[in-house]
Amino acid sequence: MPELPEVESFAARFRNGTAEHPSLLGWCIQSAQIFWARSVAQPDWKAFEQQIAGQSIQAIGRRGKYLLLQLSRDVLIFHLRMSGDLFIQQGQTNSIPHVRAKISFNNGWRLIFRDDRKFGRLWLTQNPDSVVGALGPEPLSDAFTPEWLHTQLNARTRLVKPLLLDQRFIAGLGNIYTDEALHQARIHPLRHSNTLSPNESETLWLAIRSVLQAGIAANGTSIDWVYRGGGFQNHLLVYGRSGLPCQTCGTLIEKIVVGQRGTHFCPVCQPLV
DNA sequence: ACGAGCGCCTGTCGGC
DNA sequence: TGCCGACAGGCGCTCG
Numbered sequence: 001m002p003e004l005p006e007v008e009s010f011a012a013r014f015r016n017g018t019a020e021h022p023s024l025l026g027w028c029i030q031s032a033q034i035f036w037a038r039s040v041a042q043p044d045w046k047a048f049e050q051q052i053a054g055q056s057i058q059a060i061g062r063r064g065k066y067l068l069l070q071l072s073r074d075v076l077i078f079h080l081r082m083s084g085d086l087f088i089q090q091g092q093t094n095s096i097p098h099v100r101a102k103i104s105f106n107n108g109w110r111l112i113f114r115d116d117r118k119f120g121r122l123w124l125t126q127n128p129d130s131v132v133g134a135l136g137p138e139p140l141s142d143a144f145t146p147e148w149l150h151t152q153l154n155a156r157t158r159l160v161k162p163l164l165l166d167q168r169f170i171a172g173l174g175n176i177y178t179d180e181a182l183h184q185a186r187i188h189p190l191r192h193s194n195t196l197s198p199n200e201s202e203t204l205w206l207a208i209r210s211v212l213q214a215g216i217a218a219n220g221t222s223i224d225w226v227y228r229g230g231g232f233q234n235h236l237l238v239y240g241r242s243g244l245p246c247q248t249c250g251t252l253i254e255k256i257v258v259g260q261r262g263t264h265f266c267p268v269c270q271p272l273v
Numbered sequence: 274a275c276g277a278g279c280g281c282c283t284g285t286c287g288g289c
Numbered sequence: 290t291g292c293c294g295a296c297a298g299g300c301g302c303t304c305g
Contacts, residue, residue, distance in 0.1 A: 002298070002299095003298070003299095006298090038281085065299085079299085079300090080298090080299090081298085081299050081300075082282090082283095082297070082298055082299055082300095083282090083283080083284090083297090083298075083299095098283085115282095116282080116283050116284065117281085117282045117283050117284080117297090117299095118281075118282050118283075119281065119282065119283095119299065119300080120299095156274080156275085157274075157275075158274080158275060158276085159275090159276085162275090162276080165299090165300095167299090167300080174298060174299070175297095175298060175299085176298065221298085223297095223298070224284095224285085224297080224298085226297090226298065227298080239298095259276070259277090260276090260277075260278080260279095261299095262296085262297080275305105276304105276305095277303105277304085277305085278302100278303085278304085278305105279301105279302085279303085279304105280300105280301090280302085280303105281299105281300095281301095283297100284296105284297090285295105285296085285297090286294105286295090286296085286297105287293105287294095287295085287296105288292105288293090288294090288295100289291105289292090289293090
């Protein structure tokens with residue numbers, strides 16, 4: 001579930017601190033425990049536990065949906081996939097179910113990785129490009145321009161929705177924000193990418209950025225308690241609203257399957273030309 | 274180049 | 290009530 005805005009929210013909270021905990025910058029790792037071996041993608045879980053001990057957090061960042069913690073020697077990378085969640089805890093151990101990894105710091109705090117579906121992954125590597133190097137541009141960066149988007153859309157023939165979900169094309173969009181961006185741009189999810197006009201591409205560019213920025217401003221989207229503390233679920237116009245009236249025209253929102261993913265759209269606002 | 278199908282996993286929900 | 294299939298925020302793989 002966590003898409004770019006949710007991961008950005010984690011990065012900001014870890015970097016700046018919250019009312020519940022201070023910034024993680026400078027914290028020194030005392031030990032780590034892995035409870036599900038396959039949650040660690042690299043190296044193997046035993047080497048992960050050994051290598052991470054003694055390293056301290058020097059920087060906290062995000063690339064696409066990946067959370068990157070620069071440590072003394074390695075980079076610790078998280079991808080939360082469908083159901084991953086991160087907690088900062090101190091003192092008594094709360095009984096959190098589905099804990100896959102626990103990282104304990106010298107100052108008594110702990111970072112808990114919870115993930116009921118076990119799809120999330122951790123990496124500990126000196127070469128973060130081996131994990132995030134193939135990602136497309138950051139949609140909120142200066143490299144992501146209307147001209148770039150139009151050129152790249154027209155260079156492919158794929159359906160626009162699966163293309164936007166492809167992390168090698170653009171980094172960070174997931175199912176929720178893609179549906180919302182296409183709706184805001186008034187583009188049908190089954191359009192072929194090479195049929196978008198320059199004007200439509202620019203509208204889509206603006207929609208992607210504005211939806212992501214609104215998501216970040218709301219601290220992300222919380223659905224089914226998979227991700228906590230966000231407010232953007234109250235601003236969704238199509239995702240999860242099939243059968244409900246479109247807030248623009250009143251037509252009932254439809255749900256179809258595109259590229260194996262549930263896809264929500266307004267058939268009137270987003271005509272298939 | 275592209276899409277479909279499937280595997281990875283667990284929890285929830287609706288239908289019968 | 291209980292069982293069973295469908296489905297869910299993601300993504301990597303194989304196969305046409």
